[in-house]
Amino acid sequence: MGIFSLFGKNNRPNGTRPEDDKLPAAADNQAPVLFGENQERLANSTTLRDGSVRSTTTMKIDAIESEMSSEFVHLPSSPKALADSATTPPSTLGSNTTQLTLPVMSRTTEYLDDQSRSGSIEVSVSDTPEVIEEAAVLFASDQNDIAEALLLSAISEDKLGSSTHIVWWMLLDLYQITGKQQEFDNLSVDFANKFETSPPTWIDIMTLDPQAKNQEKTGTTPAVAFSGKLDANIGKQLERAQKLSVTHPAVRLEFTRVSSVDPIGCGLLLRMLKKLQKSGLDLVLVGADELADKIREILLVGRRDETAAPWLLLLEILHLLNQEQAYEDASIDYSITFEVSPPPFVAPHSKIITAAEEAPAVNPASANSLLMPILIEGRTEELLTKIQTHANSHSPAIMDCSRLVRVDFSAAGELLNGLAQLASNGNAIEFHSVNHLVTALFKVIGIQEIVRVVSRKN
Numbered sequence: 366m367g368i369f370s371l372f373g374k375n376n377r378p379n380g381t382r383p384e385d386d387k388l389p390a391a392a393d394n395q396a397p398v399l400f401g402e403n404q405e406r407l408a409n410s411t412t413l414r415d416g417s418v419r420s421t422t423t424m425k426i427d428a429i430e431s432e433m434s435s436e437f438v439h440l441p442s443s444p445k446a447l448a449d450s451a452t453t454p455p456s457t458l459g460s461n462t463t464q465l466t467l468p469v470m471s472r473t474t475e476y477l478d479d480q481s482r483s484g485s486i487e488v489s490v491s492d493t494p495e496v497i498e499e500a501a502v503l504f505a506s507d508q509n510d511i512a513e514a515l516l517l518s519a520i521s522e523d524k525l526g527s528s529t530h531i532v533w534w535m536l537l538d539l540y541q542i543t544g545k546q547q548e549f550d551n552l553s554v555d556f557a558n559k560f561e562t563s564p565p566t567w568i569d570i571m572t573l574d575p576q577a578k579n580q581e582k583t584g585t586t587p588a589v590a591f592s593g594k595l596d597a598n599i600g601k602q603l604e605r606a607q608k609l610s611v612t613h614p615a616v617r618l619e620f621t622r623v624s625s626v627d628p629i630g631c632g633l634l635l636r637m638l639k640k641l642q643k644s645g646l647d648l649v650l651v652g653a654d655e656l657a658d659k660i661r662e663i664l665l666v667g668r669r670d671e672t673a674a675p676w677l678l679l680l681e682i683l684h685l686l687n688q689e690q691a692y693e694d695a696s697i698d699y700s701i702t703f704e705v706s707p708p709p710f711v712a713p714h715s716k717i718i719t720a721a722e723e724a725p726a727v728n729p730a731s732a733n734s735l736l737m738p739i740l741i742e743g744r745t746e747e748l749l750t751k752i753q754t755h756a757n758s759h760s761p762a763i764m765d766c767s768r769l770v771r772v773d774f775s776a777a778g779e780l781l782n783g784l785a786q787l788a789s790n791g792n793a794i795e796f797h798s799v800n801h802l803v804t805a806l807f808k809v810i811g812i813q814e815i816v817r818v819v820s821r822k823n
Contacts, residue, residue, distance in 0.1 A: 420671045420672055421671065422628050422629060422632070422671045422672040422674070423632075423671075423672055425597065425629050426629055426632040426633055426636075426672075426674070429597055429600055429629070429633060430633065430636060432600065493528065493805070493808060493809075494519070494525055494526075494528050494532075496515055496516065496518075496519040496525070496532065497528060497531060497532060497535065497805050498805065498808075498809045499512075499515055500512040500515045500516050500532075500535060500802070500805070501535075501802055501803075501805035501806040501808075501809055502774060502806065502809060503515065504539065504771065504802045504806070505771065505772055505773060505774035505777060505802075505803075505806050506773075506774045507771075507773075509539065509543055512539060512802075513536065513539055513540075513543075516532055516535055516536040516539065517536065519532050520532055520533060520536065530560065531801060531805070533552070533556055533559075533560075534565070534801040535801045535802050535805060536552060537549060537552055537553070537556070537564075537565050538800045538801050538802050538821075539802060540552065541567060541568065542770050542771070542800070542802075546567055549567055550567070552564075553565065553567075587609050587613055587616060587617065588616075588617040588618075588619055588651075589602050589605050589606045589609065589616060589617070589618055589619065590602070590619040590622065591618070591619065591620050591622065591623050592622035592623065592624075592744065592747055593622070593623070593624055593744055593746065594623075594624060594625045594626070594627065594630070595620075595623050595625070595626040595627065595630035595631065595634065595656075595659070596626070596627045596629055596630040597627075597629045597630065597633070598630075598743070598744065599630055599633055599634065599743075600633070601742050601743040601773065601775075602743060603633060603634070603637045605742070606618065606637060606641065607637065607640070607641075610640075610641055610644055610646045613646075614646070614647060615646060615647035615648065615649060615716075615718075616641065616646060616647075616648060616649070617648075617649040617650075617651065618648060618649070618650055618651065618653075619651040619652060620650075620651065620652035620653060620655060620656040621651055621652030621655060622652075622747070623652070623655070623656055623659055624659075625659055625662070625663075626656070626659050626660055626662075626663060626675065627663070628663075628670065628671065628672050628674050628675055629674075631660065631674040631675040631677075631678040632672060632674035632678075634678060635674055635677055635678040635681055638678075638681055638685070639681075641715075642713070642714070642715045645715065646715065647715060647716040647717070647718070648685065648715060648716070648717050648718070649718045649719075650682075650685065650686070650717060650718070650719050651719075653682050653685065653686055653719060654686070656682060657679055657682050657683065657686075657691075660675050660678060660679045660682070661679065663675055664676060664679070664698075666698045666701055666702055667701065667702055668702065669702060669703060673699075673703060676695075676699045676702070676703075677699075679695055680692060680695055680696060680699065680708065683695060684710070684711070684713060685713050685715075685717050686717070686719060687712060687713060687717065689710050692710045693707075693710060696708050696710070733759060733763060734763035734764065734765040734797070735751060735752060735755040735762065735763070735764050735765065736765045736767075736768065737764055737765060737766045737768065737769040737796075738768075738769065739768055739769065739770050740769075740770060740771055740772075740773070741769070741771070741772040741773060741776050741777075741780065742771075742772075742773035742775075742776050743773070743776060744776075744779065745776050745779040745780050745783060746779075746783075748780075749779075749780070749783035749784075749787075752764065752783070752784075752787065752794065753787055753792070756787060756792040756793075756794055757792075760792070760793050761793035761794065761795045761817070762792060762793065762794045762795070763795050763797055764794065764795065764796045764797065765797060765798060766796050766797060766798050766799045766800075766803070766821075767797075767798040767821070769799065769800070769803060770800070771802070771803065772803055772806055772807075774806075777806060777810050777812075778810070780812070781810055781811060781812050781815070784812060784815050784816055785815050788815045788816065793817075794815075794816040794817070795816060795817040795818075795819065796812075796816060796817070796818045796819065797819045798819065798820075798821045798822075799818055799819065799820055799821060800820075800821050801820055801821070804818055804820045
């Protein structure tokens with residue numbers, strides 16, 4: 366199969382970033398723009414250091430945020446002529462005619478290095494049709510439209526041999542995951558005609574996740590959980606928060622599992638909190654007090670660090686929590702350290718709710734299996750620890766993937782390494798009810814060679 370390469374796509378016109386997306390508070394070494402400040406104060410504010418010199422930390426924060434603003438995709442270079450033409454002829458599926466438009470993509474044979482991506486994945490060579498591998502990796506990279514186009518094109522050409530049904534199942538899964546019920550129904554009719562068997566039935570994705578269904582009923586908001594060190598690696602969580610802010614009126618941010626913080630992570634989170642509030646989003650904060658304590662651990666009154674981001678994030682959190690006295694105390698320490706006037710306290714405009722972390726309900730029916738999350742992304746240490754704990758008391762250890770929608774491509778490498786270590790220790794692990802897109806990804810990167818993978822029955 367082809368060599369996987371990285372392509373960037375910027376959703377902003379002309380690849381530019383709006384000026385109001387830059388947060389002076391953490392981005393530049395200037396006195397921060399804080400709550401309720403007016404232009405006169407901004408004009409009279411003193412610089413922390415020479416305003417013409419941008420710190421290394423600031424540039425790192427800018428670079429990470431710039432990368433977050435683009436959608437990156439690992440795209441295999443294929444013997445198929447995807448790069449030779451921007452469009453393909455219409456394909457007919459039964460009575461449905463679909464015009465496919467594929468982007469022009471240059472071929473490349475360069476492997477990703479450690480600087481271009483946080484970890485590399487060695488892709489297994491197999492006899493699986495390339496369209497299956499390509500679509501699996503595109504979907505894992507959150508490139509649903511391109512994956513859909515590839516699968517439609519392959520079904521139209523109808524040259525897949527014994528793998529034909531897999532491609533159809535993958536496209537049906539993709540339609541269900543992305544909520545395209547009309548396309549799913551149309552394809553199901555063609556499926557029945559072609560294979561002379563009953564097609565898969567549409568299942569509301571919420572029914573696969575009892576917890577999510579309960580959240581929908583009770584109005585609980587979708588959550589973004591931060592864990593480990595709050596540093597440059599929180600990009601995935603911030604991207605998810607930003608995506609959720611487009612489709613939901615509120616987002617739940619959980620910080621109870623944050624073990625420590627650094628200036629870059631503080632700067633990134635600070636900017637995202639500003640953006641979420643600017644969009645009018647309501648926030649549910651879990652463990653914000655604990656996060657504030659973690660920030661205080663790296664601060665020292667009178668010590669000027671390269672960036673004021675940790676101080677400003679602390680003030681922002683206290684502002685969101687509406688803790689006026691704690692805010693006033695921290696603002697005085699901040700003003701002493703950077704020799705600026707203490708920023709005044711202004712009550713938050715957005716609706717902010719603080720909540721304690723809720724313990725997940727135990728389902729007796731799944732006592733012998735470990736329920737996988739809806740999305741596996743970012744760091745996988747916590748998930749692998751749960752898998753190991755389950756494997757210590759069960760053999761084989763069954764992973765229930767009935768609600769697992771997607772495994773992020775970058776996280777798949779960590780998952781592979783962790784499962785390989787568990788398997789080498791003699792643990793027998795099985796992934797059950799895996800959708801066909803994730804099954805294909807597991808085969809591409811070699812997870813199927815380490816654990817047993819049982820695809821979802823259709």
